[in-house]
Amino acid sequence: MLITEYRLELAIQALRAILPLTHPADTTLRYFFKNERIGSNERELVAETVFGVLRHRLLLEITCAENTSRDTLLAKPAGCGSGCEAAPPAPDAPQHRVKAATPRRLALAWLIRFGGYNLREIEPVLKRDEKEWLATVKGVKVEDQPLAVQAELPDWLVEKMRASYAGADILAIGQSMQQGAPLDIRVNTLLAKRDDVLQQLHDKNIEATATPYSPVGIRLKEKIPLNKDALFTEGKIEVQDEGSQLLGFLLAPKRNDMVVDFCAGAGGKTLMLSALMNSQGRLYAMDTSEKRLANLKPRLKRSGASNIQPMLIAHENDLKVKRLAGKIDRVLVDAPCSGLGTLRRSPDLKFRQSPGSIEEFTQKQAAILASASRLLKKGGRLVYATCSLLPEENQHIVQAFLAAHPDFVLRPVSEILQQQKIALEMGDYLELRPHLHGTDGFFAAVLELV
Numbered sequence: 001m002l003i004t005e006y007r008l009e010l011a012i013q014a015l016r017a018i019l020p021l022t023h024p025a026d027t028t029l030r031y032f033f034k035n036e037r038i039g040s041n042e043r044e045l046v047a048e049t050v051f052g053v054l055r056h057r058l059l060l061e062i063t064c065a066e067n068t069s070r071d072t073l074l075a076k077p078a079g080c081g082s083g084c085e086a087a088p089p090a091p092d093a094p095q096h097r098v099k100a101a102t103p104r105r106l107a108l109a110w111l112i113r114f115g116g117y118n119l120r121e122i123e124p125v126l127k128r129d130e131k132e133w134l135a136t137v138k139g140v141k142v143e144d145q146p147l148a149v150q151a152e153l154p155d156w157l158v159e160k161m162r163a164s165y166a167g168a169d170i171l172a173i174g175q176s177m178q179q180g181a182p183l184d185i186r187v188n189t190l191l192a193k194r195d196d197v198l199q200q201l202h203d204k205n206i207e208a209t210a211t212p213y214s215p216v217g218i219r220l221k222e223k224i225p226l227n228k229d230a231l232f233t234e235g236k237i238e239v240q241d242e243g244s245q246l247l248g249f250l251l252a253p254k255r256n257d258m259v260v261d262f263c264a265g266a267g268g269k270t271l272m273l274s275a276l277m278n279s280q281g282r283l284y285a286m287d288t289s290e291k292r293l294a295n296l297k298p299r300l301k302r303s304g305a306s307n308i309q310p311m312l313i314a315h316e317n318d319l320k321v322k323r324l325a326g327k328i329d330r331v332l333v334d335a336p337c338s339g340l341g342t343l344r345r346s347p348d349l350k351f352r353q354s355p356g357s358i359e360e361f362t363q364k365q366a367a368i369l370a371s372a373s374r375l376l377k378k379g380g381r382l383v384y385a386t387c388s389l390l391p392e393e394n395q396h397i398v399q400a401f402l403a404a405h406p407d408f409v410l411r412p413v414s415e416i417l418q419q420q421k422i423a424l425e426m427g428d429y430l431e432l433r434p435h436l437h438g439t440d441g442f443f444a445a446v447l448e449l450v
Helices: 005-018 025-036 040-055 057-063 103-113 119-125 130-137 147-151 155-162 167-177 194-203 242-251 268-276 290-303 319-323 355-373 395-404 413-419
Strands: 183-187 208-210 217-220 237-239 258-261 282-287 308-312 328-334 376-386 408-411 430-432 442-449
Touching (some): 040 103, 119 130, 217 242, 258 268, 268 282, 395 408
């Protein structure tokens, strides 16, 4: 796509709006597009540039600085975004000429380094001195940079990961998160079979393959808008990452069970559980957000499911929850978490989270798990899941829960997957990684009340 001054300026404006990172990047970008009312080509370029910059921001900031070290570059006030000037050097420090990593420089550096453009194509939109600087951008060697820059993960996160991962694993995870995620869909088995949906996609010349692990998943080669496709409008498919689909098979609800999706959100997993139950039994979709539950309604209408009861709760100890104590066969707790396993889709999260926010999540996760566990009847099963990579949100929460609740046991995920005829090597826990499994980073533990 030709880079014009107009298109470049749109990308710069979008970055300027997003880089303070006070709100999720996709939300800010949606408002930006709504206000600008621009063409599809421009939208595509702006979105690619914004998310490309967020994925590669640490390296791009280094390429944006002339005659400076990374330490000088990163000496910014706490919480300062990419548009901020570096902190002034001490009076006795050697004086370097530093260019700030402004939205303009970040956009240009991304176009040259990762966007597939060469200097000749971009030259017409450059200002004085930018050509000389951009000629050096490709020469910055990522392998010479610290691990945090190579992995494109903030220093604090790398330090947290070092407690559980070797440096090579951190790098592999970080590099896999720098790629965009594929588009996975789940076939609604209440209304369609996977083979039939695959055939219909192929008939439309859409490249699609069966997911390797989920028996009801399909992976599309390209991200295409599906919201107007008949398969979607008729409720035969839903967009859902394969890793998320596997949670339903770990819970494995039976047809006439009483089931609770404790943090249902907009109901993607709820709808899958209903399909696994053949729309029988009773399925409560609980959430503290009225808006999220409202988003479930049109999906529920399309799906053909008739056993779902949305339930708005004020908090995890709501009276509505207490009334169901000891009556439920299966509980899914897809807990609120840092989302650090979803950086392929939401690269801004690594800059929007912090050690403090992780601490808040762990307290919330422990409280939610303890409350949800009271719903189970004897012999019942609970699946605790997050889309985080950090053991403190995952294994540590489960181990602390088991220590405090001796009437619960951990069922090895490997056993459940084998029972479900899913060929996926795991141990006690489900631990999915983009570079190993092609899914988002997911964690799950299966707990049973004995």
